[in-house]
Amino acid sequence: MRLGVLDVGSNTVHLVVVDAHAGGPPTPMSNWKTPMRLVEYLDKKGAIDEKGQDKLIKGVALAKEMSDQFRCEDMLPFATSALRSATNSEDVLDRVEKETGVRLQILCGEDEARLTFLAVRRWYGWSAGRICDLDIGGGSLEMSIGTNENPDVACSVNLGAARLTRDWFDTDPPSKKAIAELREYIDDTLNEPAEQLLDSGPLDLAVGTSKTFRMLARLTGAAPSSAGPRVKRTLTQPGLRQLIAFISRMTAADRAELEGVSADRSHQVVAGALVAEAAMRKLQINTLHMCPWALREGVIFRQLDAGIGHKISG
DSSP states (O other), X not given: OEEEEEEEOSSEEEEEEEEOOTTSOOEEEXXXXXXXXXXXXXXXXXXXXXXXXXXHHHHHHHHHHHHXXXXXXXXXXXXXXXXXXXXXXXXXXXXXXXXXXXXOEEOOHHHHHHHHHHHHHHXXXXXXXXXXXXXXXXXXXXXXXXXXXXXXXXXXXSOOHHHHHHHHOOSSSOOHHHHHHHHHHHHHHHHHHHHHHHHTOOOSEEEEESHHHHHHHHHTTOOOGGGOTTSOOEEEHHHHHHHHHHHTTSOHHXXXXXXXXXXXXXXXXXXXXXXXXXXXXHTTOSEEEEXXXXXXXXXXXXXXXXXXXXXXXO
């Protein structure tokens, strides 16, 4: 079965075409994305402005066209934090559907965490024991923990790398004062959810998913993506602290020259690193293992498990 998975996130519109069947891993056939940065198009009232809507519609239309070209039997279109938190999300969804024929389904933060956890569990298997997964997106941070395919605790907070960069940094590189204030805000925001996760029991494996974590791992010495998905990659607290001291003094243009940093995310890697460090510290995690599967794979598995035609969430 050929599926098109359309992920409208805070940073990109991302279409992955896979051949998938129940009981087996999805086989990627095509991978296309275009920069979006939707949080940068939020007006003072928290609504996505006209320019942002036009950009979104163009991206979704291109993804739909590619899905048709690859003869996908079904397309699973969903949106995450940026659209979820926009005050005019329903109006935007209606306009996207009217102009592209694609009705995006907004995932709540908890569903996003649960679906990502499902993908992580499928990658590592039951022998991994009790898993904690952290996922930093452009608009939010998802955290989950559990021993089964459905986590015992799943939560989402608005600590996305793009959102924090827009809200807290007004210079390039960010000032020491801005970094200190953001650190304090991140710590305060994480207090309650971190306590919930810690109370659920001891960990056997701590996992990081998302482009932000992969960038941070690469910057601290992990193997490049060209080495393949099965190569072991980790991120440690000491390595992350050293990295923050280094990249926080650089401009976004200079960070974009570092191996493993994409130009469209170089401006937000400092905020992402601060979130990663705080989450690992609060959860007493010294080492995170990078998982190549995340939300999109979780959406695929949930759809295959439930049968085509069922909703992703729930």
